[in-house]
Amino acid sequence: MQIEKQKTPDGWLFYNSTVWQQVSDAYFEARHWQQNRAVVGQAIGRGKTLFFRFEHREFVLRHYHRGGLVSKLSNDRYFYSSLHRSRVWKEFALLMKLQALELPAPVPVAGRVKRTGLTFQADLILERISGARDLAQMLSERRLPLSLWQKIGETIALFHRSGVYHADLNLRNIMVDDQQKVWLIDFDNGRLCRPRKKWQQANIARFYRSLEKEQAKPGYCHWLESDWQHLLAAYKQAL
The missing domain is CATH 3.30.200 (Phosphorylase Kinase; domain 1)
Structure with missing residues (x-):
């Protein structure tokens, strides 16, 4: 292209x-x-x-x-x-x-x-990604099935294996379409680089902080620590 x-x-x-x-x-x-x-x-x-x-x-x-x-x-x-x-x-x-x-x-x-x-x-x-909503919207309504947390972890690993650094990996930059496919958006200040554990873990940590930040806001963010551990397991296995 x-x-x-x-x-x-x-x-x-x-x-x-x-x-x-x-x-x-x-x-x-x-x-x-x-x-x-x-x-x-x-x-x-x-x-x-x-x-x-x-x-x-x-x-x-x-x-x-x-x-x-x-x-x-x-x-x-x-x-x-x-x-x-x-x-x-x-x-x-x-x-x-x-x-x-x-x-x-x-x-x-x-x-x-x-x-x-x-x-x-x-x-x-x-x-536009057809029928897609971000995780912040979805988690404000209900808890997600473990199968979706698994897909999210696998999708992040897919980008990380390819050396894609996302500068702002958070709930609003991860989307799920009506076919349950997971997408990453907003690659401002992103880049391709050599896959390394340091920046990969920094990406994951930023995503976790966004979950904690959203949970602290008025209104409930429906997720449990066990959901996050399920995502991490899927991420590590796919990576």
Whole structure:
């Protein structure tokens, strides 16, 4: 699969030519899809994520937002050095590689870098995973069967065996579709590297902390320590 690039007056557009044959700036503007009555939903997280329908398929439009203390200085602007060093390009290129490895991750569709002086804003379009919900949603409703905890552990191991480092492995970045297939999403700051126990265990520990954090919030997160141990056993065996 090849990434096609297109220079614009204020930056770059790039896209996966196996999904779309062309792309324009308008595709990265929420009002374009709203005016065409193509919006089918949205999600609120660090920023707003838009879901839209185009050519009989559903897609996700995500604007890049900063997190942490630095977001108080700049919500969505990053220092520009080159296209290939931008976070959106790196995530897009990584997702293309994950597709080649046939790993259960979103299909990358298009990306945009929009420059203003020495800074840029970025947007990413992905194909939506049909019928998928994140673990935070699912655990807020009920306890999951052990067979699903096993699949989650096996899926994480599948990525780790391939050397895929996920920078923010948490409940909201693990999704399960209506066929009970497990997916990982949001590969911002992710990378391919040599499989090593140190970073693999750090990934697993981050996921466990997200379970503990969710359980501490108002409302109950339905999981038990025995569920986690079942996941760990499946992960270690698959790894």
